[in-house]
Amino acid sequence: MHAVIGDRLVIHGKHVGEAERHGEVLEVRGAEGSPPYLVRYDDGHEGLLYPGGDCEIEHATSSS
Template sequence: MHAEVGDRLRIKGRTVGTSERHCEVLEVRGENGAPPYWVRYSDGHEALVFPGTDCQVEHRTS
């Protein structure tokens, strides 16, 4: 997985009835765009994320 500051992550729900979560990458802490990422979710809270296979990167367009 590779992400840059400003990219968005879409994390799919893991169980039935759980909605997708969306967040913006604020900081890349791994080497060469690798996880972990410091992100801000759409509800405003921030967290360190180690994304799994349920996550997709939406690269920002210039």
Template sequence: MRANVGDQILVHSRAVGIPEQTGEIVEVRGADGAPPYVVRFDDGHESLVFPGPDCVVRPH
């Protein structure tokens, strides 16, 4: 997985009734766009994300 600052990340829910999370990548800590990413989610919190198979990166 590769991403750039400003790209969106979508984290699919693994349980029924729990909404998907979306956020903006604000920092790329890996080499050449590789994870981990610092993500600012739509609810305002920031987190260090190591994306798994339930994540999709949408280019800016």
């Protein structure tokens, strides 16, 4: 998994009815875009994330 600053993360619920979590990558601490990522979730919480199989990245698009 590779991310850059500004990418969005979606963490899917592991159980039926569990809500998804959404956040933005603020900092990439691994080499060449690899985890861990410092993420600000939509509820304002920030944390270090080592994404698992329930996580997907929505890559930011550049306006060039």
